[in-house]
Amino acid sequence: MTYLDLSAIGLRYGDNVILDGIDLSVEQGEMHVLLGPSGCGKTTLLRSIAGLVQPDRGAIHLAGRAIEMLHPKDRGIGMVFQHYALFPNMTVRQNLAFGLEQRRLVRKVIDEKIDAVLEIVSLQNKADARPRQLSGGQKQRVALARALVLEPSLLLLDEPLSALDAQIRKRLRDELKRIQRRTGLTSILVTHDQDEALSLGDRISVMNNGRITQTASGPEIFYRPADLFVAKFIGNANILTAAEFSRLIGRDFDQTAIIHPHVFKIGKASEGSNLFEVAATVVETVAAGNVVRYVMQANGIMFNVEAQSAMNEECLAAGTGTTLSINPSNGHFLKEN
Numbered sequence: 001m002t003y004l005d006l007s008a009i010g011l012r013y014g015d016n017v018i019l020d021g022i023d024l025s026v027e028q029g030e031m032h033v034l035l036g037p038s039g040c041g042k043t044t045l046l047r048s049i050a051g052l053v054q055p056d057r058g059a060i061h062l063a064g065r066a067i068e069m070l071h072p073k074d075r076g077i078g079m080v081f082q083h084y085a086l087f088p089n090m091t092v093r094q095n096l097a098f099g100l101e102q103r104r105l106v107r108k109v110i111d112e113k114i115d116a117v118l119e120i121v122s123l124q125n126k127a128d129a130r131p132r133q134l135s136g137g138q139k140q141r142v143a144l145a146r147a148l149v150l151e152p153s154l155l156l157l158d159e160p161l162s163a164l165d166a167q168i169r170k171r172l173r174d175e176l177k178r179i180q181r182r183t184g185l186t187s188i189l190v191t192h193d194q195d196e197a198l199s200l201g202d203r204i205s206v207m208n209n210g211r212i213t214q215t216a217s218g219p220e221i222f223y224r225p226a227d228l229f230v231a232k233f234i235g236n237a238n239i240l241t242a243a244e245f246s247r248l249i250g251r252d253f254d255q256t257a258i259i260h261p262h263v264f265k266i267g268k269a270s271e272g273s274n275l276f277e278v279a280a281t282v283v284e285t286v287a288a289g290n291v292v293r294y295v296m297q298a299n300g301i302m303f304n305v306e307a308q309s310a311m312n313e314e315c316l317a318a319g320t321g322t323t324l325s326i327n328p329s330n331g332h333f334l335k336e337n
């Protein structure tokens, strides 16, 4: 069931079109990710939903109610930003109590709600700490708890992990997914990081120049990008023009081929199959833990190949000749303009 519905949202700043007629439906309980390069309008779209920016046109419905004319505080929407914006002189409990006190709830109810949400974000033992005594990851969990404790009907997350270092970022990413599943809170998360989008999003909308180019599940976006922009932005697929792919496989072909590096198999094709076989030369080898990444060349075309590596198994050295097989049904093909 559609829970949040955006229809024809448009916004200009002067002559610049920032949001160019955005239509988007988000299901109840969904974690929806807005993914796109810097400046494509992700944050502006998120702020439009929250009411912090007023679009020039379009309608926004949340749980069946038109909200585009409502004041931000009347929309029942929670927001978490990249920078935590916690009150530095207040404890974690006081930071969380702030919004609840404004709602004039009695102390006992406030404390119960705070305890419940601290348990969700695993910070029960930090209730009396001040922000300066917390790590970046813990501060961001407090910021998340502060939004959750107000029981919003929609949660908006604007690059919530991007100020954190790589290891904490990955841990908090997994935790965020767990918390979102546990609370069942309909959420929209903005990021420009494809790994984050693919691991967090039930569905992903890829944005470019104020438009949504594709909305689909992570695997669909990854393996079946709707256009070249999405193909280039997501993952590390080999993108070969029709002419290049024709040269590679030695047959006429009239579409751009999107072939992920792990789709190439090292070794001969099994007989009777419809696999293509090409003779290739290893140009470069990088052993990266459980995978080996190769740059290979065949018929004058360079491309990336990725193979699983086993312990005690030699990788192919640069200069080695090998045979590659490709199953075209594991590739994705786009008509050329």
Ligand SMILES: Nc1ncnc2c1ncn2[C@@H]1O[C@H](COP(=O)(O)OP(=O)(O)OP(=O)(O)O)[C@@H](O)[C@H]1O
Binding pocket: 013, 018, 036, 037, 038, 039, 040, 041, 042, 043, 044, 045, 192
């Ligand atoms: N108040 C404003 N006045 C004029 N232009 C603005 C304003 N706010 C944003 N913009 C412009 O709108 C465009 C979209 O900005 P937005 O912050 O939504 O992009 P984004 O996709 O979130 O980028 P990033 O990932 O870098 O945060 C940018 O070109 C930006 O310069």
